[in-house]
Amino acid sequence: MLTINAEGGEVKLSDRKEKILACVVEGYIASGEPIGSKSICEELSVSSATVRNEMSELCELGYLEKRHTSSGRIPSAKGYRYYVDNLITPNPLSDEECIRIENEITKDATSPEQVIKNASNVLAELTGCATVFTTPEDKNAQIQKVELIPASKRTAILVLLTSSGILKNCVCRIDIEIDENLKDSFKDIVDKYFIGSSVTEMTPELLERIIESLGSENYAITPLLSALYSLSKDASQSKTVVESQTNLLAYRNETDNMLELLDFLRSREQSSQLVAYQSTSKSDMLSILIGSENYFSEMSNSSMILARYAFGNREVGTLGIIGPTRIDYSKLIPNVKYLTELVGRVITDKFEDNET
Amino acid sequence: MLTINAEGGEVKLSDRKEKILACVVEGYIASGEPIGSKSICEELSVSSATVRNEMSELCELGYLEKRHTSSGRIPSAKGYRYYVDNLITPNPLSDEECIRIENEITKDATSPEQVIKNASNVLAELTGCATVFTTPEDKNAQIQKVELIPASKRTAILVLLTSSGILKNCVCRIDIEIDENLKDSFKDIVDKYFIGSSVTEMTPELLERIIESLGSENYAITPLLSALYSLSKDASQSKTVVESQTNLLAYRNETDNMLELLDFLRSREQSSQLVAYQSTSKSDMLSILIGSENYFSEMSNSSMILARYAFGNREVGTLGIIGPTRIDYSKLIPNVKYLTELVGRVITDKFEDNET
């Protein structure tokens, strides 16, 4: 009936058990109601009693669960896992949809961050789930360009560009007039200390040293250096963002603890741990975390589908969805896959400096 | 008992009625439960029967409502309105809190948009409500500065600064090498057509004309001009953003239709109408919209407190909160007031070009 293979734990269910499991998973995903033996027996052309016997075995093996003695069956996390690993038939996006999405994402693609934000919105709309993403992070990113643009007599725009294509800027006000002299001094310091060095190398200590070494006539540069420090810190730190949580309200009637999940996501919103804990466990591009497989107990009734996106050939961030365990994996897995690949392609295409 | 003054409609309730109304409003805000006559009579040192008589008159006058025949009273929108207009004792922030908030907001104040976004987050935390804001908008804003910064051979950063302090940038890739020649040509066009003109004057038609007038050697500039057009459109358009909706989940048990409000806000998130309809009605800096006073029927059980913030001496945007009608007006009105004033002060201070 079942084969336990060499690795142990991994089993192959009989064809009929697989069929029944698939019916329960797909039926439950479609309806949200527990699935009874009767509705399945037609599909397999056996009697409901036979299905019941098989189901009761699947229950013992941990693939199915019951709410109460006489209720229909619902898939357990293990059942979903088996389904996702062995039984799924991917249901990818149509070509027209792909084109529409690509347009949507490239539309306001003024920065890599904007692209990933656009992608997150599209993914939310596509899947009806909450989305989560991290902004591009590359610890090895170097400071490629720093530019000081006078905006008025005493205000200037400071622009920072890294080798990962991250672009940050801010407006600074300083106490003396911005003239060529000041610009030159600033440029000298930037060239000497920063250009070509890693964004993580710019520490408060280094800054301190540089400021000390400034002649008194250049002391006015200090606010510019502080601003530059903020920008580089901002550029080196990846943010984790959870969006479209309210999408999950659609499941409020079906899954009782959806509102608790929302509370949890609210409290976690700023925290990078949500994604960090997950993606370290797998070197895979794609991780699917079903129910209790999630690190946080608050998410034991939810699933995440996460994938890494790349800038050039370096993986720099994560994009994915958060939903109930009862989601259409066959559709949503390809969706997440497609969007992370697309994000990688678009930001590499638009922002990579590949002309050295 | 009541005085109808010259304008008509405006009434002055007797002192005792006012006291009872205040008790009901404050009690209901604090507990979320309908208020009975017994809990009030102690405070007024009259018997519950007397209070009941007064309450029943307040009901007839439309200031109070009952859920059913024998329930306690809850304030109607009209009741809240009278309370807010006449009975409220403002409960402003402490000095320490003000300092904390100011720090919070100026922390990453790299742009006016960032300041208002920070303020929105602080306001959400402070009030436990959803927040709504519009990004600074100034139809008269002029293009003050356009800068092209080569980032690599064929990519450049384009920066746009308006007289309202709005700063936008993007990375562009063009087909030919970026040399001094190209930079000069671009600068000539920008100086001739754009600097000093309003952001709204940059139309697709104007762009078309300029591109046609270009010599073939300058044709490569086209993508830069398109990018500049996008930036200026982006700079002239104000966005309306609704944030921290999930805060409202805290009210889900008390106000039955909070979840419907969330659905409504979800569908409206992108739309500027939410604020637009409201703020036109009042030239006031502060508008308070209680229950049915809101334009959208979906919000008839909610209140908004909105205020305009200024850049220099021009009002350029709105910031406020959305919550149930049952919110602590005495605290939240000063909160919204303080934060809009602070936003105005910070962005004016940091980004206004007041040295002409």
Added chain:
DNA sequence: TGTTAGCACTCAACAGCTCCGAGTGCTAAC
């Protein structure tokens, strides 16, 4: 040996019922 029909059993969901208590409106007396 696997499959099936039949049957007793379980349990959630629903409707109907009573009881309780908080609160009201009205009336008559102060």
Added chain:
DNA sequence: GTTAGCACTCGGAGCTGTTGAGTGCTAACA
């Protein structure tokens, strides 16, 4: 004008019985 007293209303909690979907078990069947 204020108050005590009283009958009345209604939501909510708790209990009950009914219904129907679904199960597990058993014995018979192919």
